[in-house]
Amino acid sequence: MPASDSPDFHARSYATVEELCADASVDAVYVATPHQHHAQHAVLAARSGKHVLVEKPMALSLDEAGAMIAAARESGVRLVVGHSHSFDAPILRALAIVESGELGTVRMITALNFTDFLYRPRRPEELDTAAGGGVVFSQAAHQVDVVRLLGGGLVKSVRAMTGAWDPHRATEGAYSALLAFETGAFASLTYNGYGHFDSDEFCDWIGETGKLKDASAYGAARRALAALAGPGAEADAKAARNYGGAGYVGLGANLAAGAELAAGATGAPWHEHFGLVIVSCERGDVRPTPSSVIVYGDASQRTERLARPAVPRAEVLDELCAAARDDREPLHGGEWGRATLEVCIAMLGSSRESREVALTRQVAPRGIIRG
Secondary structure (H helix, E strand, O other): OOOOOOOOOOOOOOOOEEEEEEHHOOEEEEEOOOHHHHHHHHHHHHOOOEEEEOOOOOOOOHHHHHHHHHHHHHOOOEEEEOOHHHHHHHHHHHHHHHHHOOOOOOOEEEEEEEOOOOHHOOHHHOOOOOOOOOHHHHHHHHHHHHHHHHHOOOOEEEEEEEEHHHHHOOOOOOOEEEEEOOOOOOOEEEEEEOOOOOHHHHHHEEEEOOOOOOOOOHHHHHHHHHHHOHHHHHHHHHHOOOOOOOOOOOOOHHHHHHHHHHOOOOOOOOOOOOOOOEEEEEEEEEEEEEOOEEEOOOOEEEEEEEEOOOHHHHHHHHHHHHHHHHOOOOOOEEHHHHHHHHHHHHHHHHHHHOOOOOOOOOOOOOOOOOO
C-alpha cells in the first residue's frame, strides 16, 4: 500500500520481497512470512546486505538453516532468530539466578503448556506438517529455546511422542519430549493445543501475551471456529486478526494501553510467557512467572518482582539493534536457532520412528544475555 494508506507508521510498502531488499535505505528485514518461505527470504535479505530477524521456526530443515547462516556470514550481516519465549525477561532473570550458582547445578527442567492453539483460525499450511505446520514447528520452538537456554544449550538426545487426534486438523496438536543434556541434566516438555485444559490457570490467568484472560470464556476458540464455513473462511478470519485486518485492535488502542501502563494501571500487560516452567537445581527450584521469579531454596522461599514491560517484545528488537548497530554477538543467532530447530526435527523423527535421536548441531548460549 502507498505510504498515505498506512497512517500508523507512515512507512513505504513494497510489491515484492525483492523490491524491499533492493531498497538501500533499509538496514534490517524482519522475515515473518509463512514458515516454508523463511529460508528463501532470509537468504535474499542477507545477500542484499540487510541484517535479518527471522521468526521461529528458523526454517524447515537443517540444510535451509545452514544456508541462512552462511548467507549472513558471507554478507557480513547479523542473523537473529525470534521471537521465542526465551527472550522473555522472566526467563532471562531465572537464567541469571541459575548462573549465579546459589542453587548449585541444574539437574532437571519441567515445561508444560496447555492451550487452544489448534483451534484458532489457521491458514491451510499451518495444518500441514510438511509445510511447517503443527505444534512441533510452531510451538515447540518456544519451549525448546527456553529449556536449552536454562539448561546450557547442549542437548545430547531426544525421545518424544506426538499426538494428532483430530482428523479434521490432521497435523500434530500435542507432544511430550525428554531432552538429555551433555551435563547430565534433563528436561521434560509437554504441550497440548487441543483447547480443553488451559495451563494459564497456573499463571494467575495471565495469557501468553502478558494480558489478563477471562477464565469464563471457556471453549471460545472452538465455538468461533465452528461458526466458520470452510478453510477459506478460516484463512480470512486469521487475516482479519492481523495488522490491517477488520478485527485488528489498532495501534491507537495499543498506544492507549501504553499510556495506562505508564500510569500504573492494573490492567496493563505483564511479561509474555509460555506456560509453566520450573528449573530444579541441587539446592532449590526456580520458577519464572509473568510478573516475577520465585526461588525455592533449602530453608526459605523468595519472590523477585519484575517491573511491567514498557514495550511488548522489546527484548527482541533490543537484541537485533545491539547486534546490528553495536556489532554484538546475538544470543539468538543463526547457530542457536539451528540447534533449536534440530531438536524440533528430532522430536518429529523420534515419534515417527519410536526411538531416541542423537543430536550433532547443538551450541551453548553466547552473546547478549540480560536479566
